[in-house]
Amino acid sequence: xxxxxxxxxxxxxxxxxxxxxxxxxxxxxxxxxxxxxxxxxxxxxxxxxxxxxxxxxxxxxxxxxxxxxxxxxxxxxxxxxxxxxxxxxxxxxxxxxxxxxxxxxxxxxxxxxxxxxxxxxxxxxxxxxxxxxxxxxxxxxxxxxxxxxxxxxxxxxxxxxxxxxxxxxxxxxxxxxxxxxxxxxxxxxxxxxxxxxxxxxxxxxxxxxxxxxxxxxxxxxxxxxxxxxxxxxxxxxxxxxxxxxxxxxxxxxxxxxxxxxxxxxxxxxxxxxxxxxxxxxxxxxxxxxxxxxxxxxxxxxxxxxxxxxxxxxxxxxxxxxxxxxxxxxxxxxxxxxxxxxxxxxxxxxxxxxxxxxxxxxxxxxxxxxxxxxxxxxxxxxxxxxxxxxxxxxxxxxxxxxxxxxxxxxxxxxxxxxx
Ligand SMILES: [Zn+2]
Numbered sequence: 001x002x003x004x005x006x007x008x009x010x011x012x013x014x015x016x017x018x019x020x021x022x023x024x025x026x027x028x029x030x031x032x033x034x035x036x037x038x039x040x041x042x043x044x045x046x047x048x049x050x051x052x053x054x055x056x057x058x059x060x061x062x063x064x065x066x067x068x069x070x071x072x073x074x075x076x077x078x079x080x081x082x083x084x085x086x087x088x089x090x091x092x093x094x095x096x097x098x099x100x101x102x103x104x105x106x107x108x109x110x111x112x113x114x115x116x117x118x119x120x121x122x123x124x125x126x127x128x129x130x131x132x133x134x135x136x137x138x139x140x141x142x143x144x145x146x147x148x149x150x151x152x153x154x155x156x157x158x159x160x161x162x163x164x165x166x167x168x169x170x171x172x173x174x175x176x177x178x179x180x181x182x183x184x185x186x187x188x189x190x191x192x193x194x195x196x197x198x199x200x201x202x203x204x205x206x207x208x209x210x211x212x213x214x215x216x217x218x219x220x221x222x223x224x225x226x227x228x229x230x231x232x233x234x235x236x237x238x239x240x241x242x243x244x245x246x247x248x249x250x251x252x253x254x255x256x257x258x259x260x261x262x263x264x265x266x267x268x269x270x271x272x273x274x275x276x277x278x279x280x281x282x283x284x285x286x287x288x289x290x291x292x293x294x295x296x297x298x299x300x301x302x303x304x305x306x307x308x309x310x311x312x313x314x315x316x317x318x319x320x321x322x323x324x325x326x327x328x329x330x331x332x333x334x335x336x337x338x339x340x341x342x343x344x345x346x347x348x349x350x351x352x353x354x355x356x357x358x359x360x361x362x363x364x365x366x367x368x369x370x371x372x373x374x375x376x377x378x379x380x381x382x383x384x385x386x387x388x389x390x391x392x393x394x395x396x397x398x399x400x401x402x403x404x405x406x407x408x409x410x411x412x413x414x415x416x417x418x
Contacts, residue, residue: 032096032137033092033093033094033095033096035079035097035118036078036079036082036083036092036097036118037079037083039075039076039079039118040054040055040058040076040079040080040083041054041058042054042083044093048084048086051080051083051084052080052084055076055079055080055084058076059073059076059077059080062076071117074117075117075118078114078117078118082100088100097114097118097134098134098136100114114134131240131241131242132235132241132242132243132244132245133235133236133237133238133241133242133243133244134235134236134244135235135244135245135246135247136235136244136245136246136247137246137247137248137249138155138157138246138247138248138249139248139249139251140153140155140217140219140248140249140250140251141251141253142219142223142250142251142252142253143252143253143255144252144253144255144258144260144287145287145288146219147219147221147222147223147250147252147260147326148221148222148287148288148326148327149221149287149288150218150219150220150221150332151219152216152217152218152219153216153217153219154214154215154216154217155214155215155217155248156212156213156214156215157212157213157214157215157234157246158210158211158212158213159210159211159213159234159235159236159237159243160208160209160210160211160236160237160238161208161209161210161211161236161237162206162207162208162237162238162239163206163207163208163209164206164207165206166204166205166206166239166240167204167205167206168203168204168205169196169198169199169202169203169204169205170198170205171196171197171198171199172196172198172199172203174203174204175196175203176195176196176199176201176202176203177193177194177195177196177201178193178194178195178196179191179192179193179194180192180193180194199239202238202239202240202241203240204239204240205239206239208236208237213234215231215234215246217229217248219250220329220330220332221327221329221332222263222326222327222328222329222330222331222332223250223329224250224252224262224329225250225251225252225260226249226250226251227249227250228247228248228249228250229247229248229249229250230245230246230247230248231245231246231247231248232245233245234246257284258287260326262326262336263325263326263327263328263329263334263335263336264325264326264336264337264338264339265324265325265326265336265337265338265339266338266339266340266341267284267338267339267340267341268316268340268341268342268343269282269340269341269342269343270342270343270344270345271302271342271343271344271345272344272345272347273344273345273346273347275302276301276302276303276342276344277301277302279295279296279297279298279299279300280295280296281293281294281295281296282294282295286324287326292321292324294321294340302317302319302342302344303317303342303344304317304344305317305342305343305344316341316342316343317341317342317344318339318340318341318342319339319340319342320337320338320339320340321337321338321340322337323335323336323337324337324338325337325338
């Protein structure tokens with residue numbers, strides 16, 4: 001076992017998952033629920049007051065009249081409109097943008113669906129074709145074995161489909177908007193345009209039904225964590241809109257034995273000092289079920305961990321089995337490598353006869369120095385920790401530092417000499 005061993009920080013595939021992706025079971029999880037908070041640069045736990053403050057700050061910085069980016073400004077407004085409303089915020093926290101995407105026109109300006117506002121994806125180019133209904137994202141958890149071997153997963157979804165004809169909305173006469181007269185003061189009235197609540201601004205209504213559909217999701221060999229598998233046009237049907245897409249986002253499960261980065265695998269191995277010096281063979285089950293035997297070459301020695309002088313981190317001794325990593329995506333016949341990070345376990349004590357045998361067998365035995373114990377003091381070693389270095393000697397009370405403040409700080413503690 002490695003206490004904060006290195007390679008993992010470099011090696012980790014970012015198993016944290018999708019932004020905000022929960023770690024619950026099941027094959028589909030709610031979509032992300034952090035983007036709006038990131039947009040306002042607040043924490044998920046922020047209070048309404050903090051959110052308001054962040055909003056005022058950001059909307060000043062990004063206001064288009066002051067040279068800010070208009071899209072960014074819209075995002076900030078939309079995020080605030082949702083997060084400042086406790087009910088909408090709760091929905092968003094539970095269901096993501098799906099939960100609040102009720103056709104309401106967020107962020108001012110033209111209606112733009114929330115997904116394309118925050119995640120791009122063609123939504124901003126409305127003139128280039130019919131609008132699309134919101135796309136959906138589902139996380140699918142996939143084991144490393146399945147990513148190694150490839151797999152087809154059948155997933156059932158429920159989608160809304162339109163039944164019968166699309167009719168013009170009676171409530172707004174197909175305009176999608178309604179005019180309202182408001183009295184501002186005595187003799188002053190104004191007309192306000194509002195999105196039609198009956199058709200959600202579409203100008204059309206249609207009957208829909210829920211349809212169950214089984215999708216075959218092909219997880220290809222070597223697919224990466226967070227990779228997207230897209231089913232075009234499989235999101236809900238909405239009147240006069242092209243159905244959006246369904247995206248399945250691969251979420252690689254953690255593996256008991258292997259860590260993965262790209263096509264490479266990493267496995268950790270504890271060996272005894274004896275194995276480190278004299279060699280070993282180690283059988284492991286690979287991700288495709290093969291048993292493989294990993295062996296040292298004759299004379300090969302597993303070295304100790306070292307410490308990186310700059311970071312102070314422990315660096316395990318690393319070896320590699322070539323071409324036993326993951327299949328490369330798109331080219332499964334080319335595989336990555338399997339890295340092995342070693343930890344050598346030293347014995348804590350040895351019997352006297354073992355010691356003398358080892359001493360006679362191993363190179364560079366200690367040369368016993370001749371001395372007269374009457375003339376030379378003998379000392380035996382105690383265990384110690386480097387963090388205590390500098391703290392030896394008699395304890396100095398803190399009062400003395402305060403009163404004796406000539407040097408501007410504590411005086412160096414002397415190492416005790418005996
Ligand atoms: Zn209407």
